[in-house]
Amino acid sequence: MRNALQEQLLKAGLAKKSKIDAVAREQAKQRSANAAAPSAEQAEAERQRREKAERDRQLQAERNAQARIQEQRAQARQIIEQNKLKLEGDSDYRFTDGNAIRSILVTDSLRKQLAKGSVVIVRFDDSYAVVPRAVVEKIESRDAGMIVVDHGRGGTAGGGEAEDEYYKRFVVPDDLVW
Structure with a gap:
C-alpha cells in the first residue's frame, strides 16, 4: 500500500x-x-522475569514437599490413634528416647509382648503409645522418627557379631526390671 x-x-x-x-x-x-533487537533494558527485564519465575518454582516445590511431609505425619498419627493399645498397668516400663529415659505403665503381659517385639512404642503427640507390630510398617513408611522402641527388628544397633559374643559371657537374670 x-x-x-x-x-x-x-x-x-x-x-x-x-x-x-x-x-x-x-x-x-x-x-x-x-x-x-531488544534494548538492554528489555533484556534485563526479561532476565529478571525468568529469575523470578525460577525462584517461584523452587519455593513452590519446597512448599509442596513440606505439605507432603505434614500430610504423611498426619496419616501416621491417624494410624496410631486408630490402633493404639490402652496403657494401664501397675509397673513402669522404662525406655530411652534420645538422651532421656522415659517410662509408661504396662501390665506384665504387655511387658512380655514388648520384649518379644510383637508390640512397639511410638511417639504420639506429647506422649507415647503402644501399637501392634502389624501397623508398624505403615507408620514407618510415613514417618520413621515416630518409632521409639522396637525389639522386633532383626540384629542389634551396635557392633554386630563380635559384640554379641562378648556379651554372651554375662548372664542377665530373667526377672531384671530397671
Whole structure:
C-alpha cells in the first residue's frame, strides 16, 4: 500500500515503481530489525522475569514437599490413634528416647509382648503409645522418627557379631526390671 506522495510521484513520472518498492522493502526491514533487537533494558527485564519465575518454582516445590511431609505425619498419627493399645498397668516400663529415659505403665503381659517385639512404642503427640507390630510398617513408611522402641527388628544397633559374643559371657537374670 502506497502513500499519497508516492502515488503523485509515480503519476508525475518522477519515480519508478521498482524504486518505490525497494524503498518500502528497506523500510520494512528496518522496522522489523528495530522490533526484533531488544534494548538492554528489555533484556534485563526479561532476565529478571525468568529469575523470578525460577525462584517461584523452587519455593513452590519446597512448599509442596513440606505439605507432603505434614500430610504423611498426619496419616501416621491417624494410624496410631486408630490402633493404639490402652496403657494401664501397675509397673513402669522404662525406655530411652534420645538422651532421656522415659517410662509408661504396662501390665506384665504387655511387658512380655514388648520384649518379644510383637508390640512397639511410638511417639504420639506429647506422649507415647503402644501399637501392634502389624501397623508398624505403615507408620514407618510415613514417618520413621515416630518409632521409639522396637525389639522386633532383626540384629542389634551396635557392633554386630563380635559384640554379641562378648556379651554372651554375662548372664542377665530373667526377672531384671530397671
